Amino acid sequence: MKILIIDQTGFQLQTRKMLLEDSIKKCTVDIASTLGEVFIAYQKDDYDVVVVDHGIENGQECVEYILQISPSQPILVVSDAIHCVIKRCEDCVNNHFLRRLFNPTPIKNIVRMVEGFRNYRCDHYDAETNKIKG
Numbered sequence: 001m002k003i004l005i006i007d008q009t010g011f012q013l014q015t016r017k018m019l020l021e022d023s024i025k026k027c028t029v030d031i032a033s034t035l036g037e038v039f040i041a042y043q044k045d046d047y048d049v050v051v052v053d054h055g056i057e058n059g060q061e062c063v064e065y066i067l068q069i070s071p072s073q074p075i076l077v078v079s080d081a082i083h084c085v086i087k088r089c090e091d092c093v094n095n096h097f098l099r100r101l102f103n104p105t106p107i108k109n110i111v112r113m114v115e116g117f118r119n120y121r122c123d124h125y126d127a128e129t130n131k132i133k134g
Contacts (some may be wrong), residue, residue, distance in 0.1 A: 001027045003114060004041055006062050007053040009033045016051070019107045024115060038062050042069060049114050054079035072097055076113050 001024055007013040017029045030045065032038045035058045041047075052062055054077045066073050074097040099113060 001048045002045060003027060003029045004032060004047045004050045005029055006032045006038060008056050016107060020111065023111045035061050038065060049074045049076060051076045
């Protein structure tokens with residue numbers, strides 16, 4: 001399995017990379033911290049899943065770029081924002097392979113989501129308001 005993690009450079013990024021590689025059999029993880037690095041990564045490789053920390057600078061632009069060049073790319077967005085990265089929640093599941101975890105999240109949840117990505121649907125959003133249910 002080939003994974004790309006997009007996050008701020010630092011301890012959290014390196015820890016997520018190491019734990020994913022240790023937890024998932026035959027897993028390699030590439031990392032990127034800027035939109036430019038995402039562009040370069042996509043020139044070199046294809047990814048089974050992309051994990052994006054939506055809170056980083058240009059996080060939304062990274063998601064939009066990936067969806068532009070690869071609309072069926074599975075993307076796991078880790079975010080603490082109350083709004084989804086797509087206009088309507090159901091658009092993520094119905095039109096793209098986009099899922100979301102609320103930040104902060106334990107690495108075990110990221111591993112679970114990456115391994116069973118296609119079986120998961122975001123269930124904590126209200127489709128009418130496009131916000132996290134209270």
